[in-house]
Amino acid sequence: MAVANGTSKTQPEVGYPSQSTALLERIHRSHQYVGEEQDSIHQPQVKLRILVVGAGLGGLATAVALARQGNEVTVLEQAASLGEVGAGIQIPPNSARLLLKWGIGPYLEQYAIKPDSMTFRRWENGEPIGYTKLDSDFAETYGAPYFVIHRADFHRALHSLAAKLGVEVITGSRVTDYDEAIPSASTSDGRQYTADLIVAADGVKSRARPVVLGGQDPPPQRTGFAAYRAVVYSKDMKDDNDTAWLLERPGINIWYVINITSPPDTVPH
Template identity: 35%
Template sequence: MRAIVVGAGVGGLAAALSLRRAGHDVTLVEQTPHFTETGAGIQLAPNATRVLRRLGLLKAVDAHAARPAELSFRTWSDGAEICRYALGRAVEEEFGAPYLQVHRADLQQALAAAVPSGSVRLNTVVAGVDQDEESAYVTTASGERLAADLVVTADGIRSAARRQLFGADEAVFSKTAAYRALVPAHEVADLDLPDTGVWLGPDRHFVHYWVRRRELLNVVAVFGTETAQESWTAQAEPGEQLRAFDGWDPRVLGVLQRTGQVFRWGIHTRAPLARWNVGRVTLLGDSAHAMAPFQAQGAAQAIVDAAVLGDCLTGATSADVGGALDRYVRRRLAGATNMQARSAQAGEEFHLPDGPEAEARNARMAAHAAGHRFLPQAAAWAVDALDERATG
């Protein structure tokens, strides 16, 4: 069959590759004149890296990644450890695929390099999507009408296709924002940081982990706020991040003092949908289920979407498209919606005020870690892993 994928972010690229692997002819449509990916660090749990291996890309991504040994949760004021979870070799042995931390640009470059250049239409703005009983169509801003057997819209959190299919529902501001930065490893070598750290405090939390073969420290400092722009490129005012985290552990402040360019990103999500598809058109990734990043699963869920989509369309003909897309949504909607809810809940729990609530949270986290080697969200890695048709 012929498929059109709208959007060349991580989800769109993975979808194009999965559909090609399923035997279909794919055209990838992207509005920018060349492949670009803003942002910095991204975490890829085994549910995502298993798909990358299936696509033949795991080695290429791993070559530029960091493999964390463990993750430590800490208190904001003195850095006392709340609990610790295994990552690294233990995760790979348990789930059959590694846990990687990568620069988003490195991941996208590996995905984009695997898509034949003749299948890509860059600098092409999509003005609309429509369909009839036999075909789906993408109309470009220049008036061209592209026909296919199905259309996959991976056009991100601001998805125009979602609005066209299901009506207006705007992105939802989470009342949190994040300072994001990359710091060269040598500049923080003296700070005695945990391998991967999440520091919890009132109305704040601070995350750091390595990317690009441990050459760079990815920094995400999240704070509550009533307003913030949903932008990967908006820059913070000089020293703003230090004022926001005044009084935190000296190691946290040491990292924030050594950041160069700092971006200020308002964290938005999308409300869950009851379905993602209409006829021959379906949503994928953030357009379907944009979530807060507090479970480190946003990109991973999009990559798993792509694998399941390809699986459901393997062997399908044009007459089968509607049913195949129904199966894709049935297999993915509940899990992605659950991860949206878990991510939002984690943000609330991370930001509890000092006192009985935070103490109870810390006790729960310590008790869980005492009985389990892996993070609570590892259940999602295992569920995805069990579906060998989708990810094996």
């Protein structure tokens, strides 16, 4: 029961997915997925020259967002070319809504899939132990679908959009030093790039870390975990009796490999 102004009101029943997402449902009810929704590109009162270091997904997305605000954006990438690396990328609705406003909707519709569910399974026998619904109800509730796409296709879409917005991506440019006083970034081939704002998006080994941290750059701590990614052709899976069933519907399957039981009278860690 909820009490407002001295009167009792019965809370309305909330169906799928649960009471815990009722607030999100109300917030995003007015932002329904329309496939190619785009908002306007702003023209700022002051146009900044912005330098983004790193042309990965984060760097290109940052460049797109800043260019859409009317700024002049240049991206420096140490690789000689933007290659196709990585595996699958999941794009949940909170990210998809922004991408659709940027105009990537048609590209996602062409290269991404929209899984209808996510199933969690036991490693030993594949038995389902959890299930999440991701179909049209999900898009209607959260304002955008749940996309799954290859990282290379996603990266290509962001790069193409950045180019359309006038972003210059300069490859073969490894940043070796920063000068906060100018501010500027220097590359290994002796070039210097000045800007009003510099955004470092080149990972944990970025040369910007000691600059931001005041000269200190503690090395990343190893967690002991590793991730192995692979891509398999769907035709090969269809031709194999052990994997063909995975392609019967556009869904995500997740197997829990580790199954450890703590000894009696001990605290798991």
